[in-house]
Amino acid sequence: MRSIADWLEPRLAQAAALAASGAAAADLAADAPLHLGIDLGTSCVVTMVLDGEGRPVAVRLDWADVVRDGVVWDFFGAVQIVCRQLESLGTLFGDRLPKQATTSYPPGTDPRISVNVIEAAGLEVSGVIDEPSAVAALLQLDKAAVVDIGGGTTGVAVVRDGRIVYSGDEPTGGHHVSLTLAGSRNLPLAEAEMLKRGKDNATLWPIVRPVFDKMAHIVDTHLQGWQVDTLYLSGGSCAMPGVRELFAQRFPQLEVILPQPPLFLTPLAIAAHGLAGAYAEVQA
Ligand SMILES: Nc1ncnc2c1ncn2[C@@H]1O[C@H](COP(=O)(O)OP(=O)(O)OP(=O)(O)O)[C@@H](O)[C@H]1O
Numbered sequence: 001m002r003s004i005a006d007w008l009e010p011r012l013a014q015a016a017a018l019a020a021s022g023a024a025a026a027d028l029a030a031d032a033p034l035h036l037g038i039d040l041g042t043s044c045v046v047t048m049v050l051d052g053e054g055r056p057v058a059v060r061l062d063w064a065d066v067v068r069d070g071v072v073w074d075f076f077g078a079v080q081i082v083c084r085q086l087e088s089l090g091t092l093f094g095d096r097l098p099k100q101a102t103t104s105y106p107p108g109t110d111p112r113i114s115v116n117v118i119e120a121a122g123l124e125v126s127g128v129i130d131e132p133s134a135v136a137a138l139l140q141l142d143k144a145a146v147v148d149i150g151g152g153t154t155g156v157a158v159v160r161d162g163r164i165v166y167s168g169d170e171p172t173g174g175h176h177v178s179l180t181l182a183g184s185r186n187l188p189l190a191e192a193e194m195l196k197r198g199k200d201n202a203t204l205w206p207i208v209r210p211v212f213d214k215m216a217h218i219v220d221t222h223l224q225g226w227q228v229d230t231l232y233l234s235g236g237s238c239a240m241p242g243v244r245e246l247f248a249q250r251f252p253q254l255e256v257i258l259p260q261p262p263l264f265l266t267p268l269a270i271a272a273h274g275l276a277g278a279y280a281e282v283q284a
């Protein structure tokens with residue numbers, strides 16, 4: 001198992017800093033191999049470049065409405081965003097930018113959906129994995145559950161002896177949190193979304209808590225019959241203050257871990273998918 005504090009969180013912090021700055025990591029070695037991962041989410045498209053040790057070296061994040069309910073409903077919009085992100089990364093890395101990428105899909109949906117977008121953007125897809133499974137593989141978990149609460153979905157994966165033995169997905173996510181806030185405060189949805197992501201969002205917890213109660217109920221349903229010790233939370237919606245405590249109360253028998261900042265955990269796991277595969281091969 002990888003250390004959350006020593007291995008994971010420095011990488012997540014680095015990803016957040018690079019997404020904000022748009023720059024390449026200052027300490028990147030000139031001969032480091034690069035890996036590319038693309039997370040086509042309901043709320044945002046994140047392209048992450050990693051070095052050979054799974055450290056983020058550049059990140060592009062665009063908030064976008066191109067995926068709904070696990071389906072790319074704006075195919076050309078999605079391709080355009082990925083092309084723009086690649087072009088911008090190309091200015092940092094030139095020919096070093098890989099021509100291959102890994103990508104993901106919500107459990108229970110068709111993996112071809114993301115693959116088609118990435119191929120249309122001119123890349124070869126070197127691996128595709130469902131989102132919570134990617135996180136489980138990244139953290140090298142043995143007996144745990146991963147819950148990915150993104151913009152449109154709540155995904156659950158159960159890991160046993162390092163293998164994914166179950167994964168499922170339900171269409172409730174951060175979008176529904178924003179809808180609840182918009183209804184309660186009588187705001188346009190876009191304004192509610194910005195308010196929710198704002199620095200004073202802790203004050204909104206009483207309004208949005210019922211949506212997270214529903215997500216916890218979804219997770220409980222999916223975990224019925226599975227023995228797990230630890231529950232790892234991922235996905236941007238887990239950045240809402242109060243989420244870890246709610247899950248800890250709802251699942252008192254489990255240790256609930258929320259790596260910070262959670263928005264970058266799934267994209268990091270997707271980009272590291274090839275690296276995780278290499279690790280498994282070395283171990284075999
Ligand atoms: N600071 C924050 N506080 C609360 N919610 C946040 C914060 N930052 C991001 N979010 C929410 O996280 C969600 C996006 O998370 P994420 O990028 O994991 O989803 P996604 O991958 O686009 O969606 P999905 O996995 O469902 O397709 C959005 O609903 C966004 O509003």
Ligand SMILES: [Mg+2]
Nearest residue numbers: 041131150266
């Ligand atoms: Mg996601």
